[in-house]
Amino acid sequence: ELKVEQNPLFLSMQEGKNYTIYCNYSTTSDRLYWYRQDPGKSLESLFVLLSNGAVKQEGRLMASLDTKARLSTLHITAAVHDLSATYFCAVFMDSNYQLIWGAGTKLIIKP
Amino acid sequence: GAVVSQHPSWVICKSGTSVKIECRSLDFQATTMFWYRQFPKQSLMLMATSNEGSKATYEQGVEKDKFLINHASLTLSTLTVTSAHPEDSSFYICSAGRGDHYGYTFGSGTRLTVV
Numbered sequence: 526e527l528k529v530e531q532n533p534l535f536l537s538m539q540e541g542k543n544y545t546i547y548c549n550y551s552t553t554s555d556r557l558y559w560y561r562q563d564p565g566k567s568l569e570s571l572f573v574l575l576s577n578g579a580v581k582q583e584g585r586l587m588a589s590l591d592t593k594a595r596l597s598t599l600h601i602t603a604a605v606h607d608l609s610a611t612y613f614c615a616v617f618m619d620s621n622y623q624l625i626w627g628a629g630t631k632l633i634i635k636p
Numbered sequence: 637g638a639v640v641s642q643h644p645s646w647v648i649c650k651s652g653t654s655v656k657i658e659c660r661s662l663d664f665q666a667t668t669m670f671w672y673r674q675f676p677k678q679s680l681m682l683m684a685t686s687n688e689g690s691k692a693t694y695e696q697g698v699e700k701d702k703f704l705i706n707h708a709s710l711t712l713s714t715l716t717v718t719s720a721h722p723e724d725s726s727f728y729i730c731s732a733g734r735g736d737h738y739g740y741t742f743g744s745g746t747r748l749t750v751v
Contacts, residue, residue, distance in 0.1 A: 558740065567642075567729050567745040568680075613679065622668060622733060624740065626679045 527552045529616050531627030539635055541603050546630045548597040548614035556617035557597045558624065559588050561610045568613065571599075604634045638664050640732045642743025649720055649750055657715045657746045659730035666732035669713035670740075671705060674727040686713055720750040 528551040538544055548557070556575055560568040572581040574590035574597060581588050585608065587600045597614055611631045615624040639662040649655050659669060668687050672680040684700075686692035686707035694700045702724075704716040713732075717724050730743040 560742075565747070568742045570740070570742075621685070623670070623682060623685065624731075628679045631677075 527554070527616060527618055527625045529614060529625050529627040531614055531630055533630060534628055535631045535633075537633045537635065538604055540605055543603065544601050546599040546601075546612055546614075546632075548599070548616075548627050550595045550597075550616045550625070553592070553595075554616045554618065555592050557590050558615045558617070559597070559599055560613045560615065562613065562629070563610050571612075601632075606634050606636055608632065609634045638732070638734060638741040640666070640730065640741045640743040642730055642746060644746060645744060646747040647749070649748070651721055651750055652719055654716055654718045655720055655748060657717075657728055657730070657748075659713045659715075659732065659743045661711045661732045661741070664732075664734050664741075665710035666713070666734065667710065668733035669705075669707050670731040670733065671703075671713075671715050672729045672731065674729060674745075680729065683715075717748065720748070722750045724748065725750045 530549045532547050559571040561571050562568050572588040577592040579590045585602045590597045611629045613629045614627040641660045641662055643658050670685055671683045673683050674680050682695050683698045684692040684694045684705050686705050688707050688710045692705035702718055707713040727745050727747050729745045731740050
């Protein structure tokens with residue numbers, strides 16, 4: 526059974542700082558997604574990582590995937606308040622086309 | 637880009653009544669639709685997977701007679717919460733898969749409150 530561990534679950538940080546959210550998963554998969562969720566809202570797709578070594582960047586967010594280590598990271602550079610949200614990683618299961626979700630990281634960025 | 641329209645955004649209903657939630661893929665054909673439930677401050681819990689024209693596959697612990705899913709066309713899937721009770725109150729989100737690796741577009745979610 527595929528398990529996805531995301532950490533930290535909660536992160537409070539100051540504007541301007543850098544930090545990384547980690548997403549570990551337990552079995553082989555070569556496709557991983559990162560989503561953002563604002564309070565009371567649905568999910569917004571941030572990144573789709575499709576292969577080992579994939580790196581995607583959008584603004585202050587950068588995501589990477591290491592399929593051999595079964596690890597993805599979401600790195601935040603020089604955080605700003607607008608990035609406050611809950612971030613989820615989700616790993617794709619080839620067997621049934623489902624996504625297995627991490628628990629989410631609630632990120633609070635203080636001015 | 638791919639858009640999934642989910643309605644209603646929020647609904648309040650009385651115990652014992654039924655509520656239907658619709659998800660429409662507006663600019664693509666959704667070969668697979670996923671229905672999730674999300675409790676406050678928790679991750680998404682997959683309820684069921686439906687493919688157009690076939691019966692939905694429910695996850696363990698999800699009552700298929702209570703949560704009726706219909707995926708009658710490639711652009712429309714519905715979730716009906718039958719005989720709703722307060723414990724069914726939750727945030728329900730649909731997600732449509734296009735069958736390619738970019739695949740998952742989420743609806744805007746439905747906040748259901750049963751009183």
